[in-house]
Amino acid sequence: MLELDEIDVGYGAVQVIWDVSLDVAEGETVALLGANGAGKTTVLKTICGPLTPMDGDVRFRGESIGGLQQDEVVPEGIAHVPEGREIFHDSSVEENLTLGAYANRDGMAERRREVYDIFPRLEERTGQRAGTLSGGEQQMLAIGRGLMSDPDLLLLDEASLGLAPVLVDDVFDAIERINDEGTTVLIVEQDVHNALRVADRGYVLESGRVSLSGSAEELAEDERVAASYLGG
Template structure:
């Protein structure tokens, strides 16, 4: 489904990604792991549009998308849930979800019902301003808004960042359900424990390069991953 093929990425004259390759097959959840500053978010931004690789290519369903901007990528079936949520604080939950369907309004109410089934608290607060939600509810809204475009692939960037442990569990349970219902997921995470719990495979990014890859089980058992990220 998604192929990232030997990309380099730079911010101006400063290169931050070197020769990164990864793939995501239809129906998988794939985790992109690494410490803060490793380049994980940069890889996502290269896939979904704000950044253009300086070398290599990115293909989605066999079509090159490496030079496209976000408003061109979303209609192809990719949605990006960014770090920091970026919800519209003055708008209601209902309005935020409606805005998520801007590229695909057909079946919008069916998709809204699906979001409310996954996140019942959002339905309870549908008329409430998004800025008055708790941090966990805002993260649920950000994910729900992403689902409103009916994507084939969701890019999730640090979905658990800053959440209380009980809410982290809720968010990862929701990610697992979203995948089980047929949406492919590429998950960027510092919470390696939970990421490997829900992922099929993973890649570890260090200083802008892929240093390890394998099944979730292989990575969880790898001494290097345990030493660096799992407290081993």
């Protein structure tokens, strides 16, 4: 479904990604792991539009999307849930979800029902201002808003950041369910334990380069991953 082919990416003249290649097959959950500053968010921004590769290509279902902007990528079937949530704080939960469907309004009520099934807390707060939700509820809303475009591929950036442990479990359980129900997921995450719990495969990014890749089981058992990210 998604292919990154030896992409180089930078901010202006400052290069931060070198020769990164990865792929995501339809129906998979793939984790992109690494320490803060490794370049994970930059990779997502290159897929979904704010950044354009300096070299290499990004392909979605075989078609190059490396030069598309974010508003052009969403109709292709890609939704991005950014780090920091970026919800509309003064709008209600329901209004936030409605805004998520701006590019695909057909079946909006049914998709909202599906989001509420995954995140019952949001239904309980449907008329509440988003800015008054807890951090975990805001993360659920950000993911739900991404699902409202009915994406084929969901990009999740640090879904667990800043959440209490019990809410982290809830969010990763929801990611697992979203994938089970047919949405392909690429997740960027520092919580390596939970990411590998829900992922089929993973890549480790270090200083802008892929240093390791393999199945979730292989990465969880790799001494380098254990020493660097799992406390082993």
